Amino acid sequence: QVQLVESGGGLVQAGGSLSLSCAASISIFSINSMGWYRQAPGKQRELVATRITSGETTNYADSVKGRFTISRDNAKNTVYLQMNGLKPEDTAVYYCFAKIGLRGYWGQGTQVTVSS
Numbered sequence: 001q002v003q004l005v006e007s008g009g010g011l012v013q014a015g016g017s018l019s020l021s022c023a024a025s026i027s028i029f030s031i032n033s034m035g036w037y038r039q040a041p042g043k044q045r046e047l048v049a050t051r052i053t054s055g056e057t058t059n060y061a062d063s064v065k066g067r068f069t070i071s072r073d074n075a076k077n078t079v080y081l082q083m084n085g086l087k088p089e090d091t092a093v094y095y096c097f098a099k100i101g102l103r104g105y106w107g108q109g110t111q112v113t114v115s116s
Helices: none
Strands: 004-007 010-013 018-024 033-039 046-052 058-060 068-073 078-083 092-100 103-106 110-115
Touching: 004 092, 018 033, 018 092, 018 110, 033 068, 033 078, 046 068, 046 078, 058 068
Parallel strands: 010 110
Antiparallel strands: 004 018, 018 078, 033 046, 033 092, 046 058, 068 078, 092 103, 092 110
């Protein structure tokens, strides 16, 4: 079992920046990969960015490439999502995700709202 605690959402104007954090309750080295998904009203949950915890491999949705960066702090068992150049279409609930073996775990979600 792992618990994921997210923080950092909020309201920002278009073009602004926000940083999300996701702290895991276990060592990050026990987790295969971590990342962020988002779900906008009336839409399916979609991948935003993921990274392998033991290496540097990352994966980004085309819609956020060049604007968002996923990083980690091993000492804090935390993954971050730096979001720059935010657009109104980035408005969604952002969920942290962790994969351990074949099991996936979700955080409670944090709201990101981008005003035009």
